[in-house]
Amino acid sequence: GAVVSQHPSRVICKSGTSVKIECRSLDFQATTMFWYRQFPKQSLMLMATSNEGSKATYEQGVEKDKFLINHASLTLSTLTVTSAHPEDSSFYICSARDPGQGNSPLHFGNGTRLTVT
Amino acid sequence: SQKIEQNSEALNIQEGKTATLTCNYTNYSPAYLQWYRQDPGRGPVFLLLIRENEKEKRKERLKVTFDTTLKQSLFHITASQPADSATYLCALGSGNTGKLIFGQGTTLQVKP
Numbered sequence: 342g343a344v345v346s347q348h349p350s351r352v353i354c355k356s357g358t359s360v361k362i363e364c365r366s367l368d369f370q371a372t373t374m375f376w377y378r379q380f381p382k383q384s385l386m387l388m389a390t391s392n393e394g395s396k397a398t399y400e401q402g403v404e405k406d407k408f409l410i411n412h413a414s415l416t417l418s419t420l421t422v423t424s425a426h427p428e429d430s431s432f433y434i435c436s437a438r439d440p441g442q443g444n445s446p447l448h449f450g451n452g453t454r455l456t457v458t
Numbered sequence: 459s460q461k462i463e464q465n466s467e468a469l470n471i472q473e474g475k476t477a478t479l480t481c482n483y484t485n486y487s488p489a490y491l492q493w494y495r496q497d498p499g500r501g502p503v504f505l506l507l508i509r510e511n512e513k514e515k516r517k518e519r520l521k522v523t524f525d526t527t528l529k530q531s532l533f534h535i536t537a538s539q540p541a542d543s544a545t546y547l548c549a550l551g552s553g554n555t556g557k558l559i560f561g562q563g564t565t566l567q568v569k570p
Contacts, residue, residue: 345501347501373555375556375557377560382562383562384462384560384561385502386560387557387558387559390555390557434501434502436501445556446504446507447492447504447556448504449494449501449502449503450501451499451500452501
C-alpha cells in the first residue's frame with residue numbers, strides 16, 4: 342500500500358532555532374500533502390495544505406511566516422518551523438493521498454515529535 | 459462552527475466483547491466519513507470509509523454506520539482483542555480536496 346515517510350521522528354532544538362521536517366510519498370506522486378499538528382490527547386489540527394509547484398494554503402490562525410512549507414516535487418514536502426519557541430513543541434504529522442481519488446483515505450507519516458527547550 | 463465529538467473518556471471492555479465508538483457532528487454536511495486508528499507516537503492508519511449515501515460498511519471485524527439525519531457514525535469492533543487497544547479517530551470530509559476534519563479520538567482498552 343501507499344507509504345508516506347516522515348523525517349526526523351524526533352527532534353529537540355533550542356528556542357530561537359529553526360527545524361525542518363520532511364515528508365515523502367514513497368510509491369505514489371502526491372500533488373497535495375497536508376500538515377497536521379497534534380497536542381497530547383487532542384485532535385489532529387490541520388495547519389496547511391501543501392500544493393506542488395504553488396504556495397501552500399494555511400488554515401486560519403496558522404502563521405505562514407512561522408511555518409514555512411515547500412512542496413518542490415511530487416514526492417516531497419517540507420515544513421520548517423522558524424524561530425521555534427517552547428509553545429511550538431508538539432507532534433507534527435504529514436499526510437498525502439493518491440491524486441485523482443477524491444475521497445480516498447489519507448496516508449499518514451509517523452509524525453515528528455518536536456521539543457523546543 | 460463545525461464540531462466533531464467523540465467520547466473523550468476511555469472505553470474499557472473485556473476481550474471477546476463488541477466495542478462501540480460514537481462520532482457525532484454538528485454544523486457540517488460531510489460527503490463521507492472515515493475512521494482511523496492511531497497508536498501512541500504514531501501517525502493514524504486508515505480503517506474504513508463510508509459515504510453519505512451509505513448506511514453501513516463492513517470490513518472483517520469492523521462495522522461502521524452513518525446516519526446523516528442523526529449526524530452520527532458508530533464504529534463497532536466485534537470479538538475484540540487486546541491488540542485492538544488504540545485510539546480511534548473519526549474524520550469528516552467533503553468535496554474533492556481530500557481535506558479532513560478530525561474528532562479528538564476515543565481510546566479503547568481491551569482487557570484479556
